[in-house]
Amino acid sequence: MNIVACVKQVPDTEALIKLKADGSGIEEGGIKWVMNPYDEYGVEEALKLKEANGGDVTVVSLGPARTMETIRTALAMGADKGVHITIDDADAYNTAAALAAAIKEINPDVIFCGQRAIDDDSGQVGSVLAELLGMPQITIVTGFEVADGKVKAIKPIEGAQLVIESPMPCVVTAQKGLNEPRYASLPGIMKAKKKPVDVKDAAALGIDVAPKAKIARMTPPSERAPGKIIAGDDPAAKAADLVKLLREEAKVI
Amino acid sequence: MAKGVWIVAEQRDGALRSVSFEIASVARKLADELGEDVSAVLVGSGVEGFAPELAKYGVDKVYVADDAMFADYTTDAYSEAVAKVVKENDVSILLLSASVQGKDLSSRLVGKLATGMASDCTDVKIADGRLLATRPMYAGKVFGEYVVESYPQMASLRPKVFAAVENAKAGEVVKFDAGIAADALKTKVLETQKDASGKIDLTEADIIVAGGRGMKGSDEYKVIEDLAGVLGAAVGASRAAVDAGWRPQSDQVGQTGKVVSPNLYIACGISGAIQHLAGMSSSKYIVAINKDAEAPIFAKADYGIVDDLFSVVPEVTAEAKKIL
Ligand SMILES: Cc1cc2nc3c(=O)[nH]c(=O)nc-3n(C[C@H](O)[C@H](O)[C@H](O)COP(=O)(O)OP(=O)(O)OC[C@H]3O[C@@H](n4cnc5c(N)ncnc54)[C@H](O)[C@@H]3O)c2cc1C
Ligand SMILES: Nc1ncnc2c1ncn2[C@@H]1O[C@H](COP(=O)(O)O)[C@@H](O)[C@H]1O
Numbered sequence: 283m284n285i286v287a288c289v290k291q292v293p294d295t296e297a298l299i300k301l302k303a304d305g306s307g308i309e310e311g312g313i314k315w316v317m318n319p320y321d322e323y324g325v326e327e328a329l330k331l332k333e334a335n336g337g338d339v340t341v342v343s344l345g346p347a348r349t350m351e352t353i354r355t356a357l358a359m360g361a362d363k364g365v366h367i368t369i370d371d372a373d374a375y376n377t378a379a380a381l382a383a384a385i386k387e388i389n390p391d392v393i394f395c396g397q398r399a400i401d402d403d404s405g406q407v408g409s410v411l412a413e414l415l416g417m418p419q420i421t422i423v424t425g426f427e428v429a430d431g432k433v434k435a436i437k438p439i440e441g442a443q444l445v446i447e448s449p450m451p452c453v454v455t456a457q458k459g460l461n462e463p464r465y466a467s468l469p470g471i472m473k474a475k476k477k478p479v480d481v482k483d484a485a486a487l488g489i490d491v492a493p494k495a496k497i498a499r500m501t502p503p504s505e506r507a508p509g510k511i512i513a514g515d516d517p518a519a520k521a522a523d524l525v526k527l528l529r530e531e532a533k534v535i
Numbered sequence: 536m537a538k539g540v541w542i543v544a545e546q547r548d549g550a551l552r553s554v555s556f557e558i559a560s561v562a563r564k565l566a567d568e569l570g571e572d573v574s575a576v577l578v579g580s581g582v583e584g585f586a587p588e589l590a591k592y593g594v595d596k597v598y599v600a601d602d603a604m605f606a607d608y609t610t611d612a613y614s615e616a617v618a619k620v621v622k623e624n625d626v627s628i629l630l631l632s633a634s635v636q637g638k639d640l641s642s643r644l645v646g647k648l649a650t651g652m653a654s655d656c657t658d659v660k661i662a663d664g665r666l667l668a669t670r671p672m673y674a675g676k677v678f679g680e681y682v683v684e685s686y687p688q689m690a691s692l693r694p695k696v697f698a699a700v701e702n703a704k705a706g707e708v709v710k711f712d713a714g715i716a717a718d719a720l721k722t723k724v725l726e727t728q729k730d731a732s733g734k735i736d737l738t739e740a741d742i743i744v745a746g747g748r749g750m751k752g753s754d755e756y757k758v759i760e761d762l763a764g765v766l767g768a769a770v771g772a773s774r775a776a777v778d779a780g781w782r783p784q785s786d787q788v789g790q791t792g793k794v795v796s797p798n799l800y801i802a803c804g805i806s807g808a809i810q811h812l813a814g815m816s817s818s819k820y821i822v823a824i825n826k827d828a829e830a831p832i833f834a835k836a837d838y839g840i841v842d843d844l845f846s847v848v849p850e851v852t853a854e855a856k857k858i859l
Contacts, residue, residue, distance in 0.1 A: 293673065295674060295790060295809065295810050296809070299673045299676040299677055301677060308673070308677065319790075319791060320791075373651055374642075374645060374651070374652070375645060375646070375649065375650070375651060378646065400673075400674060400790060401672065401673055402672055402679075403654070403655065403670070403671065403672050403673070403674075404652075404654050405638055405642060405654055405655070406641075406642040406645050406652060406654060408642070409610075409639065409642035409643040409645070409646060410642060410643075410645050410646035411646075412643070412646070413614075413643055413645075413646025413647055414646055418610070418611060418721035418722045419610055419639075419643065419722075420722060421610075421638070421639045421642070422635065422638070422639070424784065434725070437635075438635070438784075438785055439635045439636065440634065440635055440736040440738055440739055441729065441730050441734075441735075441736045441739075442727050442728060442729045442730060443727075443728050444724050444726070444727055444728075445724070445725040445726040445727075445728070446722055446723065446724055446725065447722065447723045447725050448721060448722040448723075449721055452721075452722075458784065458787070458791040458792070459784040492684075493651065493684070494649075494650055494651030494683060494684055494685040495651025495652060495653060495681055495682075495683050495684075496651075496681065496682050496683075496684055497679045497680065497681055498667070498680045498681065498682045499679075499680045500672070500677050500678065500679050500680070501677070501678050501680070502676075502677065502678070503671070503675055503676070503677070503678055503816075504678075506821075506834075506835055506837070507837075509821075509823075509833065509835075509836040509837045509838055509839055510837070510838050510839070511828075511833070511838075511839045511840075511841060512838060512839065512840050517842055517843070517846040517847045517850050518850045518853075518854075520840050520842065520847060520850075521840075521847055521850030521851040521853070521854050522850075522854050524822065524838055524840060524851060524854075525851060525854040525855050525858065527838055528799065528820070528822070528838070529858060532799070532820045532837065532838075534741075534742070534798045534799040534819070534820050535742070535766055535799065535855065535858075535859065
């Protein structure tokens with residue numbers, strides 16, 4: 283089976299995010315870069331699928347030079363080869379277009395993405411990629427299996443969960459709960475160094491880099507007004523105060 | 536020239552979902568500023584009768600595709616139908632909800648309409664005649680103000696952040712034929728497994744009582760469930776509590792869980808890690824009950840109690856019972 287996992291390099295969730303003075307973006311200095319956590323679930327599912335059916339897992343990532351580290355991490359987890367599409371930054375549509383151009387040549391049976399990248403939090407690329415490749419999609423899934431040449435996935439929705447079936451090839455986007463991603467082993471890390479990574483320039487793939495969705499400005503979150511700490515020693519008295527405030531001041535109960 | 540503010544109305548199980556009224560109300564406000572009309576696309580089976588409800592929240596025209604093939608939501612059928620009618624009408628602004636269904640549909644439409652979208656927005660307005668959409672990024676550490684340069688200018692709106700405001704308009708029904716060939720439908724819903732508990736989903740709850748590692752175990756959640764019962768609230772959890780196996784994954788709030796915006800969020804024994812805050816900081820009121828006065832959750836809380844949750848929460852339940 284031909285399996286693709288898309289991975290994005292993002293700042294570690296603990297990273298302190300500082301804005302450039304003009305609000306045009308974030309300061310990249312001092313940030314620790316990691317694989318998007320949702321993509322770890324995607325890579326893990328891709329590896330499990332390969333282990334069950336044989337085949338190849340290709341990881342595809344778009345980003346600047348540092349992105350190569352994240353590709354190596356996926357290779358160290360067990361992926362077979364990588365594609366690195368080099369570009370500094372792209373919006374969701376252009377990212378998907380570049381990924382589609384590179385993935386088309388691989389002719390995959392299944393493509394895994396994360397349900398969302400935790401930097402831009404946009405949650406669009408998997409679906410746009412599916413559309414551009416003319417494939418069906420099952421998004422935000424917590425269960426995945428292949429049986430009789432079809433994909434069956436579990437998708438939680440508000441108050442229920444759906445079991446959805448799709449023919450292959452298709453795009454699946456991973457949500458927490460899908461699996462427990464493995465760590466890269468030491469031998470895995472050694473082997474990863476020798477695995478092939480194809481480097482492609484986004485412009486050479488014919489990608490229009492003018493963004494459709496543009497960030498006019500980034501701002502820090504607005505500060506919440508300082509809250510009230512309900513003082514005292516008696517839990518019952520504090521509880522009574524709280525209920526009164528919620529009822530009379532906030533009017534939420 | 537592209538014109539008109541459009542929404543995709545969301546329905547399920549024989550009713551419009553409340554997010555539909557939220558986005559309709561936002562669309563009305565934007566359209567009034569632009570001097571344009573609001574249109575809604577309504578796709579489903581047996582849904583034509585919902586049009587008057589949309590009209591109540593400011594929709595001038597309702598484009599309806601009513602067909603048995605739309606009985607279940609599928610990306611294939613719904614995105615084809617919406618894309619067709621939106622393309623035919625050269626739409627300027629297109630709004631959806633960032634609900635589970637809205638996320639799936641809106642992102643597919645970005646591909647079909649070859650446009651841009653600001654997703655999961657917490658504020659939208661018109662600036663210089665264009666949509667200016669504000670949304671949290673980097674787990675809410677930063678907000679981005681987005682302009683979409685292509686048409687339609689798309690945005691999905693975080694559920695429960697925007698108020699539904701009645702403002703009656705005509706709601707004229709325009710039927711359209713989505714023209715979808717049956718073989719274009721590739722995915723199938725095999726089964727819908729309803730939550731047996733019948734509990735309110737976190738993303739739809741007006742009040743959430745959430746417990747974290749400070750709960751100590753799964754049985755101890757009883758104190759939180761009691762309070763939730765009295766308040767008519769849903770129960771949430773931190774990742775620590777989910778990973779410990781005390782609560783199901785569907786209860787997790789945060790960056791790798793659900794994003795919620797209730798009127799009231801009561802965090803019990805939760806420290807307030809950035810990944811947790813990412814899921815609940817758009818709540819209207821936040822209460823923190825934690826024995827550590829230094830816990831970061833207090834910086835986000837409107838009301839805080841520094842004490843043992845096991846002595847405070849049952850008292851809160853008892854007090855609330857007196858008035859509710
Ligand atoms: C990639 C990534 C994604 C993540 N996603 C999420 C996510 O989606 N959601 C999430 O919640 N976390 C997430 N986390 C984990 C997050 O970093 C924290 O570890 C987690 O939120 C901590 O949960 P907690 O507050 O319950 O536990 P702790 O941080 O251990 O806090 C427990 C709190 O309980 C208090 N306490 C203890 N006993 C009592 C008592 N008797 N009475 C009152 N207070 C008491 C303590 O003072 C403490 O403040 C993620 C982490 C990573 C790396
Ligand atoms: N630059 C990228 N390179 C590779 N995959 C990406 C990239 N951006 C997004 N993706 C994939 O699309 C998913 C959703 O990303 P997003 O739409 O940006 O939230 C991610 O989890 C990745 O799997």
